Amino acid sequence: MATATKQIVPDPTFHLVEGDDHEHETGGGTVLGFWIYLMSDALLFASIFATFGVLGTAYAGGPTPREIFELPLVALNTAILLVSSITFGFAMLAMEPGKVRQTQFWLGVTALLGASFVAVELYEFAALIHEGATPQRSGFLSAFFTLVGTHGLHVTVGIVWILVMLVQLGQRGLHVENKRRLLCLGMFWHFLDVIWIGVFTFVYLLGMLR
Amino acid sequence: MSSSELDPELHAHGDTHGHGTYRSYFVGFALSVLLTAIPFWLVMANPIANPGVTAAIVIAFAVVQILVHTVCFLHVNTQAQGGWTLIAYVFTAVIVLITIAGSLWIMYHLNSNMMPGMMSAEASSSL
Numbered sequence: 001m002a003t004a005t006k007q008i009v010p011d012p013t014f015h016l017v018e019g020d021d022h023e024h025e026t027g028g029g030t031v032l033g034f035w036i037y038l039m040s041d042a043l044l045f046a047s048i049f050a051t052f053g054v055l056g057t058a059y060a061g062g063p064t065p066r067e068i069f070e071l072p073l074v075a076l077n078t079a080i081l082l083v084s085s086i087t088f089g090f091a092m093l094a095m096e097p098g099k100v101r102q103t104q105f106w107l108g109v110t111a112l113l114g115a116s117f118v119a120v121e122l123y124e125f126a127a128l129i130h131e132g133a134t135p136q137r138s139g140f141l142s143a144f145f146t147l148v149g150t151h152g153l154h155v156t157v158g159i160v161w162i163l164v165m166l167v168q169l170g171q172r173g174l175h176v177e178n179k180r181r182l183l184c185l186g187m188f189w190h191f192l193d194v195i196w197i198g199v200f201t202f203v204y205l206l207g208m209l210r
Numbered sequence: 211m212s213s214s215e216l217d218p219e220l221h222a223h224g225d226t227h228g229h230g231t232y233r234s235y236f237v238g239f240a241l242s243v244l245l246t247a248i249p250f251w252l253v254m255a256n257p258i259a260n261p262g263v264t265a266a267i268v269i270a271f272a273v274v275q276i277l278v279h280t281v282c283f284l285h286v287n288t289q290a291q292g293g294w295t296l297i298a299y300v301f302t303a304v305i306v307l308i309t310i311a312g313s314l315w316i317m318y319h320l321n322s323n324m325m326p327g328m329m330s331a332e333a334s335s336s337l
Contacts, residue, residue, distance in 0.1 A: 032291045039302040046306040050313035075250050082242055085283055089235035190283040194276055200246075201272035205253045209261040209268075 034184040038191045041154075045195050048147045049202065056203075057210065058139030065140075065207030068133050070124070074204045077120050078196065081155075084113035085193045092186050098174045103182070104166055110189070111162040114155055121152045144203060151199055154192050161185050230285050238282025245275040 091106035125145070128134075135145040165185060168178055249268040251257075258264045280286045286299050 028291060032294055035291070035295050036298055039298050042302050042306060043309070046309040050310045053310060053314045054317040071250065071254050075254075078246055078250075082239070082246065085242075085279075086235050086239045089230060089238075089283065092230065093232060093235070187284060190279060193283070194279045197246075197272050197275050197279065201249065201268055205249055205268050206265055208253050209265050 030180055031183055031187075034187060038187060041191070042195075045147075045150070045198070048143075048150055049198060052143040052147045052203065055139035055143040056207070060138035060140075062138040062141065063131070063133045065204075065210060068128055068131065069204055069207055071204065071208060073120060073124055074200055077117055078200050080113050080117045080120070081193050081196050084110050084117070085190055087113060088186055088189050092182065095174060095179060095182055100169055100173050103174065104169050107162050107166055107169075111159050111166070114159045114162070114189075118152055118156055118159070121148065125149075147203060148199060151192065151195055154195070158185070158189055158192060161188070230282070234282045234285070238278055241278045241282070242275055245271050245278065 087106050087109045091103050091110060094102035094106060125148075128141075133141055135142045162185065165178070165182060168181070172178060249271045252264050252268060256264070258267070280299065286295050288296055290296070
């Protein structure tokens with residue numbers, strides 16, 4: 001009896017087998033691979049967050065978060081990035097039925113919002129450095145500039161990618177490859193918003209509470 | 211729930227799940243606005259006198275907001291990519307937690323054990 005039931009047990013599958021058989025070979029593999037990259041990027045940020053957590057109170061007699069952070073500016077930046085997340089969502093929704101113009105429009109809006117985010121951040125950095133709160137001043141400031149700067153660099157790369165995709169869409173339209181690229185770009189953009197939640201919480205808000 | 215899942219035409223050209231719907235984006239956006247505004251208000255207006263309590267609430271809001279973004283914007287669920295994105299996500303979350311919490315834990319103990327005055331004069335002179 002036991003052996004009989006054993007024989008009809010099917011081979012184990014390590015993932016859910018999807019019922020619909022649309023082509024997953026190209027798009028699926030790339031998207032999953034890109035997801036794995038994002039997860040490795042999350043580990044990079046984890047180590048920088050850990051560094052900031054350890055060095056966050058090493059002021060070396062220099063300025064403390066309470067003295068240098070301007071929360072209204074951070075709130076503005078948070079709002080910009082959040083709105084850019086939903087505008088990218090609109091681009092993805094326009095992409096699905098193949099509306100090229102609408103996709104380009106929302107991508108353009110997202111790129112502009114991303115650019116204003118980077119501009120506000122650079123303004124903040126310039127103001128800090130002008131006040132003498134440079135990365136060399138203390139362990140806290142080194143870790144702060146590394147963490148926030150790495151995120152800002154990612155956003156900048158995201159903007160460049162959006163611009164490249166705008167050109168691609170203009171030249172070739174919404175073919176399968178471009179849809180796949182936009183899907184990856186979307187994950188990248190939303191991922192950066194998730195990282196920013198960690199930044200504004202652990203760096204700015206908790207910094208002000210210290 | 212989503213119109214794209216009902217229409218096989220849209221999925222017949224090699225693209226994958228996970229574009230989301232207007233509903234998922236709007237729900238995610240509304241929740242995010244709320245989950246961002248409250249912690250900023252807590253820190254800026256300071257309605258709670260105890261900073262430790264405020265910090266705990268702010269961290270709780272961040273965790274919830276990260277989950278909201280993951281579900282509504284990144285569309286991580288058990289179906290996408292045969293569940294592999296979810297597995298990778300959970301694995302990464304564990305490693306991230308170990309990296310950050312572990313570093314803080316170790317360095318906190320190192321710091322407190324290295325504080326001047328921890329060692330008595332006799333003990334340090336005998337080293």
